Amino acid sequence: MTAPALPDTHPPAQKTWWQQNQQRLAPWLFLAPGIFMFMMYVIIPIFQSVNISFYEWDGLGEATWVGADNYIELMDDEAFYTSLKNNVIWLVLYMLAIPGGLLVALFLNQTVRGIRIYKSLFFFPFVISQVVVGLVFAWFYDPNFGLMNIALGWFGIEPIAVLANEDYVTYGIIAAGLWPQTAYCMILYLTGLNAVDPEQIEAARLDNAKGVKMLWYVILPQLRPATFIAVVVTVIGALRSFDLISIMTDGGPWGSSRVLAFYMYEQAFSEYGFRMGYGAAIAVVLFLIMMIYITGFLYKMYRDERGR
Amino acid sequence: MLYTSLKLTAALAASTLISSAALAGELVINTDTSDPAPKAAFEALIKGFEAENPDVTVTWNLFDHEGYKTSIRNFLTADSPDLANWYAGNRMLPYVNAGLFEPVDDVWEENGLKDSLASSVGSMTIDGKIWGVPYTYYQWGVYYRKDIFEEQGIAVPTNWDEFKAAGAKLSEAGITPITIGTKYLWTAGGVFDYINLRTNGYDFHMALGKGEVSWTDDRVKATMNNWKELIDAGFFLENHAAYSWQEALAPMVQGDAAMYVMGNFAVAPLREAGLSDDQLGFFQFPVINPDVPLAEEAPTDTIHIPANAKNKEDAKKFLAYLARPEVQTEINKTLGQLPINKNSEVGEDKFLQAGYEMLSTTDGGIAQFFDRDYPAEMAKAGMEGFQEFMVKPERMDAILERLEKVRARVYK
Structure with missing residues (x-):
């Protein structure tokens, strides 16, 4: 039921406030739902976490203000340092997925019969769930029937229980994580390689560039956007390494494969946890560490935008 | 149109009334x-x-x-x-x-x-x-392979020395005396409970759970030293930290291990895996200190x-x-x-x-289980420490000191 459209007989009236400011307001109106969600689910919870980290609270009863006690305890907590150390190992070693993905992508970037099948096979580990990857690797490492130890047995090496050994366990889980992550980087580089300018390669050929030199000076600079994305997703992947740890070792043996995210979950939500304040304090520390990375990331984005 | 929707609302309201009446x-x-x-x-x-x-x-x-x-x-x-x-x-x-x-x-x-x-x-x-x-x-205790014990000529052990001797004999025959999977920690809590209950008794065990006794107390050390005797003698399944309790059933079913310190819920999967009642037996955890009345876990x-x-x-x-x-x-x-x-x-x-029969004649008291008797945080730290201890017994003092630190915090 709309009013019939009548011809406008009045002289052009004074513009309303809405008409005057429409241009400026419209973007904000469109952004409003997004901003609302972002505030509700990201920004406000950050401040809430910081707030909770100053309390001792079991999630049920009264929360008591303890000031910086949680942080002081954290500074004296061996488990915290183990987790921190493991986080660093994860961040460093996970970066291997980038050159690994590049190698596989270069290898697969050829026109051979059935190459699509090979490509999809290489991409397969990224498609299956992390939980399945964790289980597969847990069995692979199994000291009794695991493939790895059977293979080691051929060389007369005693079985190694990777997941029960405090020195090897983190590396074992990272190796499991690298499998899907390499596939992810590979797909990024494959799309990147499609966009490489054939004329530049032609020109480089004429200048007698070959092999590694061609890769380093001609191909890689053109793959910079792909590399950038690969670094971003790999860092994120390393920091959200929670699921593999939970499936493969549950943080063990005796907590030596924990990372900060897992330790936070254990303290705040697991069966024996429910120390919300302490968990929040760990979350705040993790957030600060990520801030370093996020700041760098934002700065680079900003610089790139301006450079354009 | 308006009328029908009104009627609908009325009907809805009525049905809500009815259902709230039924709610009683x-x-x-x-x-x-x-x-x-x-x-x-x-x-x-x-x-x-x-x-x-x-x-x-x-x-x-x-x-x-x-x-x-x-x-x-x-x-x-x-x-x-x-x-x-x-x-x-x-x-x-x-x-x-x-x-x-x-x-x-x-x-x-x-x-x-x-x-x-x-x-x-x-x-x-x-x-x-x-x-x-x-x-x-349900009771806890030692579930064992009766047929293997008979084969090796081992009688059911009733005290610590017999228990250790039985283990030594099994080890000689290439059989792991006790299977265990400590990946999810709590199984180690069960072993600690029994050794502590047998070494120091129910009252001490509960006092430790209430935070009244220091973890570096000599009596706790006595428990750990008894446990260490078993660890040093190679009693427990190798690489147990990699297995869940279900995965640790396999060696027992295959005859590579002879005993399991467990709750009665382990019987069902053991039977399903093909062990008959002639092959599977149960005995009370053996006496360590004869002056301590026998307490059980249930x-x-x-x-x-x-x-x-x-x-x-x-x-x-x-x-x-x-x-x-x-x-x-x-x-x-x-x-x-x-x-x-x-x-x-x-x-x-x-x-x-x-x-x-065991539980109705128990005069020493009935414990619930490590993670039920001890507060959650203490239990978590404790079981993690036990797992570490079972792999690296030489770290005993460091582990107990760490637990003492947790005790100071938990029971404020």
Whole structure:
């Protein structure tokens, strides 16, 4: 039921406030739902976490203000340092997925019969769930029937229980994580390689560039956007390494494969946890560490935008 | 158009009224009994209660076992059922302290439960009040391969020296004496419980759980040293930190390991894996210090009324029904566990009979389990320490000092 459209007989009236400011307001109106969600689910919870980290609270009863006690305890907590150390190992070693993905992508970037099948096979580990990857690797490492130890047995090496050994366990889980992550980087580089300018390669050929030199000076600079994305997703992947740890070792043996995210979950939500304040304090520390990375990331984005 | 929608609203309002009237006789039960046997037991239990109380409709929400541990915290505060299952001892303490459970002393008084459920009064009482009704428990002890023991000419060990000798003999024959999987930690808690109960006794074990004794105390060290004797003699399955308790069943089934310090729930999977009752046996954990009265481990499962329950009257009726001897007989027959009510009958099963005999003659006290008797944080740190100790026994002092640090924090 709309009013019939009548011809406008009045002289052009004074513009309303809405008409005057429409241009400026419209973007904000469109952004409003997004901003609302972002505030509700990201920004406000950050401040809430910081707030909770100053309390001792079991999630049920009264929360008591303890000031910086949680942080002081954290500074004296061996488990915290183990987790921190493991986080660093994860961040460093996970970066291997980038050159690994590049190698596989270069290898697969050829026109051979059935190459699509090979490509999809290489991409397969990224498609299956992390939980399945964790289980597969847990069995692979199994000291009794695991493939790895059977293979080691051929060389007369005693079985190694990777997941029960405090020195090897983190590396074992990272190796499991690298499998899907390499596939992810590979797909990024494959799309990147499609966009490489054939004329530049032609020109480089004429200048007698070959092999590694061609890769380093001609191909890689053109793959910079792909590399950038690969670094971003790999860092994120390393920091959200929670699921593999939970499936493969549950943080063990005796907590030596924990990372900060897992330790936070254990303290705040697991069966024996429910120390919300302490968990929040760990979350705040993790957030600060990520801030370093996020700041760098934002700065680079900003610089790139301006450079354009 | 407007008229019909008005009529619809009226109809809706009426139906809401009706359903809220029906709500008076509705009983909501939340449980985590999702495994086949417990599920069947609860189905029968609820059916029996409904048959006796036709005016009460039971709504039963079944939760996954692991998820329940988190959901209970949410539903007790937000959307409370009328009944929920949980565990006795320290495990219910946080909810009692937060005022989320309702004391049910009146149910106990009216039905004479203090007499018929006498054995569990202690583990159900906090601050002088009783907080629920227990319906089942099961024994812990040593499950062993009878055929392997016979083959090796080993008699059932009753004291520490015999136990160690039996292990040595098994090791010689290339058989791991005790299988265990400590990936999820709690199995190591069971071993600690028994060695500590046998070395220092029930009262000390409980005092340690209450934080009254230091973890660096000489008596704790005595327990750990006894444990170390077994570790040094290669008693436990190699690489146990990589296995769950179910995965650790395999060596026992295959005959590569001979014993398992476990709860009675291990019998079902062992039988399913093909071990017959002639191959599988049970014995009480051997005596270490002959001056210490024998205490046993028998975790009790319970049902509670949340403080925010809407239909407490029928909930209490249900608890009274649950406490009856014939009901407990029936439910435990399906569960394959032991009834709490002393007038109930125990199933024919030989392990149940053995457990019943052991627990009814226990004079040293009945412990719940490490992670039920000890506060959650202490339990977590403790079991992690035990796992480390079982792999690196030389770190004993460092581990105990770490636990002492946790104790200082937990029991403020």
